[in-house]
Ligand SMILES: Cc1cc2nc3c(=O)[nH]c(=O)nc-3n(C[C@H](O)[C@H](O)[C@H](O)COP(=O)(O)OP(=O)(O)OC[C@H]3O[C@@H](n4cnc5c(N)ncnc54)[C@H](O)[C@@H]3O)c2cc1C
């Protein structure tokens with residue numbers, strides 16, 4: 001043995017050696033293993049939760065709310081308003097996931113005869129969204145899913161945020177605010193919420209009835225309609241003027257909506273000199289058209305060979321320059337971990353062994369050392385050449 | 395088609411610092427090595443995270459055992475030898491100790507002068523005149539113990555040589571830091587307190603901390619100073635992971651090892667949560683013996699009674715509670731002027747601090763680290779990166795249920811922020827841009843380490859490193875299985891775990907030789 005008992009036979013050392021041997025001799029000879037902290041960690045962050053659809057409801061002409069309860073012996077983990085859930089999906093040979101903000105309130109997952117959580121999924125143009133249209137056409141009560149939750153940092157943090165939240169929402173971005181509104185009304189979240197919800201017309205308002213049904217003086221909803229001159233209320237976009245009108249002296253702004261809205265709202269908040277720490281933005285998903293992203297090189301759309309290393313195995317698949325590597329893997333039926341699909345959570349981290357990719361600056365949530373050593377987040381890396389990636393075995 | 399080879403010489407469970415250090419050295423010796431890491435990142439606790447595009451350090455405050463480039467200490471030497479390149483930045487001071495109840499507010503720096511005297515002895519003498527000689531004598535003793543330990547880490551000596559050449563070590567090996575500090579040196583009470591501030595880096599009160607460990611810590615920090623990596627601890631972890639792969643280690647992420655397979659008292663493989671059964675001759679394990687013997691060994695009938703006694707007897711050391719903050723002003727504007735501050739809100743007493751670790755909150759000893767002062771460019775312009783940490787015992791969190799979790803961690807964090815705010819005279823709650831609260835549950839979530847432990851087993855007088863070394867061979871309860879993390883010989887800390895990994899590799903190589 002090459003490790004030396006370096007004080008063999010030396011006085012003094014024998015004092016501590018004896019003490020330790022006694023300690024061990026008095027150890028319990030039975031298996032008394034227990035790790036309550038591990039149990040708590042697992043309950044807070046379950047690897048996977050099996051869930052079942054228990055209700056489906058239209059909440060606008062283009063959006064549907066799905067209610068999920070834990071399936072067979074599983075329990076729902078606690079979460080915070082504004083966090084999201086990722087669903088595992090298998091559609092025509094494609095294994096994929098999608099993130100959806102949880103639109104129900106945390107207390108609803110803890111209380112009642114059948115605790116539940118809800119997701120509202122929008123399907124703007126039928127047949128367009130690959131997963132959302134599939135959801136619309138196929139998912140019904142009784143269907144089961146593997147869900148991963150909770151994820152995301154888009155939540156109210158009382159140690160950081162002002163007690164007055166101004167929610168700036170667009171489209172399906174209303175969902176986290178509906179969750180907050182209900183939690184506040186229930187008395188389990190101590191904050192005031194003013195929602196400024198931008199829609200083109202009143203028809204587009206998602207969760208309209210549900211939002212109107214919330215009866216609580218700490219919650220206010222103001223619809224801001226951009227495409228209807230005759231609307232009797234706030235008109236136009238979520239401009240500085242409107243934001244200012246509904247803000248208090250020190251508000252925290254939570255922004256959730258389509259990418260175009262982020263750019264606009266960011267500029268408006270700047271006009272109001274809102275300090276950076278008072279602005280929280282939800283991640284916005286992958287860009288619809290990567291070639292329009294800032295810094296995208298001048299190359300023609302192409303299909304590239306993608307070599308995929310898992311362990312000692314290598315597979316060859318195809319990847320489109322227009323889609324992230326994560327999607328190429330999915331189209332090829334190769335499982336890969338994804339959660340946020342926006343480049344920020346890092347679940348899809350893998351090594352780019354060879355080749356070149358484009359990573360949009362807005363979806364680059366990588367660590368510095370990862371950038372320097374060619375690690376990528378596959379959901380926000382678009383191939384620019386033949387590539388080789390080494391991914392985890394899933 | 396297969397993801398794994400039929401068999402590996404060694405499977406390393408856990409791709410953290412110890413595991414990677416072990417794997418790298420085995421691969422360099424020509425062995426086939428597989429690392430199975432449950433997370434999608436290397437490094438375990440040595441990691442960072444990104445919030446809204448801003449990277450934040452999860453753990454690394456001070457990396458020890460590096461020393462300057464031209465005077466490298468043993469871990470810098472080892473990393474150089476293994477060709478692991480990391481961009482280290484030196485931390486400016488050793489520490490500030492702020493304990494108003496004792497009238498103590500002093501800042502010490504590392505460094506030893508050409509004449510053999512220590513910079514911090516002068517700094518202490520400035521405030522407590524007449525102590526210079528004794529402080530120098532104490533640090534010299536520490537340095538001798540340190541050098542002996544390092545020498546004996548690599549060589550074996552006869553008893554006569556030991557007594558002759560390593561007298562300081564031999565004489566003090568059976569005593570606690572408190573015994574030696576108070577009985578062998580004539581120092582005012584305040585100075586003993588000042589020189590005990592690092593107790594937190596081993597999580598052991600000085601009354602039960604072996605002087606051997608105390609000396610090692612003091613000498614290492616005071617000779618070599620401390621460092622952070624320019625690219626956060628993730629830079630260190632990635633550099634080691636890259637080097638492992640260059641050396642031929644197969645490194646697989648997202649692979650949780652569920653079972654360690656044992657037959658006739660000897661390991662022969664593992665089974666992962668994915669269901670892969672992978673074979674090998676040796677295993678180096680990051681999971682604690684409690685977890686390994688308690689639920690990983692299959693079949694359980696292969697666990698010897700002596701192994702259970704061992705795991706059940708080992709006293710768990712601390713876990714951690716850390717509040718990581720990004721603040722909206724420059725440090726100077728928040729009245730923050732030091733990299734590293736240890737503060738006490740009551741008269742300094744490591745026994746009391748340690749006992750407070752059983753409670754949820756009410757912790758009087760805090761470590762506050764301001765990253766700007768070591769790595770300014772890592773923090774967004776005009777902002778401050780600050781962490782406030784304390785190291786409670788696992789029992790503090792054992793009763794916390796998932797439903798109370800968010801409230802509990804916020805209320806404890808708030809108390810800690812308020813304490814530091816009152817020291818600074820600035821309400822930090824008005825300046826928070828980002829906040830993350832790391833608890834024992836967080837540690838367990840990311841590493842699955844037993845009870846969220848971060849420091850392995852206690853460095854107590856009845857679990858002294860001297861005794862651990864003496865009995866290491868006897869404690870190989872299952873053939874082919876070696877521990878490889880903080881619960882092993884050298885204990886906690888990043889540098890120590892690189893060393894734990896190195897030692898594990900040595901043990902495996904020795905067993906291979908014996909087998910052959
Ligand atoms: C944190 C977060 C929260 C969200 N919350 C909500 C919410 O509450 N409600 C909501 O409606 N939406 C929400 N979204 C958006 C949601 O996750 C989806 O992006 C959105 O529903 C559109 O998905 P889709 O499948 O319909 O679109 P897709 O058409 O699927 O487009 C997205 C991606 O799928 C790829 N793709 C297209 N066809 C295929 C194929 N055949 N195989 C494999 N990949 C393919 C595309 O290349 C593209 O990268 C959220 C997003 C994030 C990041």
Ligand SMILES: Cc1cc2nc3c(=O)[nH]c(=O)nc-3n(C[C@H](O)[C@H](O)[C@H](O)COP(=O)(O)OP(=O)(O)OC[C@H]3O[C@@H](n4cnc5c(N)ncnc54)[C@H](O)[C@@H]3O)c2cc1C
Pocket residue numbers: 407408409410411412413430431432433436437438439440452453454455456457458649650651652680681714716783832837840841842843848849878879880881886887888889890891
């Ligand atoms: C807040 C904080 C601050 C700290 N500051 C410092 C500091 O300034 N300086 C310092 O030196 N030290 C510091 N430490 C301590 C230091 O981080 C740890 O002691 C050290 O990193 C532990 O390394 P390790 O190799 O023992 O393994 P760990 O980091 O504990 O990791 C164990 C690894 O094994 C993996 N694993 C476990 N079980 C399995 C399984 N069944 N299958 C597969 N993989 C598994 C885990 O995922 C993990 O990667 C700090 C710790 C904390 C929490």
Ligand code: FES
Pocket residue numbers: 337338339340341342343344345346347348349365377378379380
């Ligand atoms: S899935 Fe979150 S970064 Fe790719």
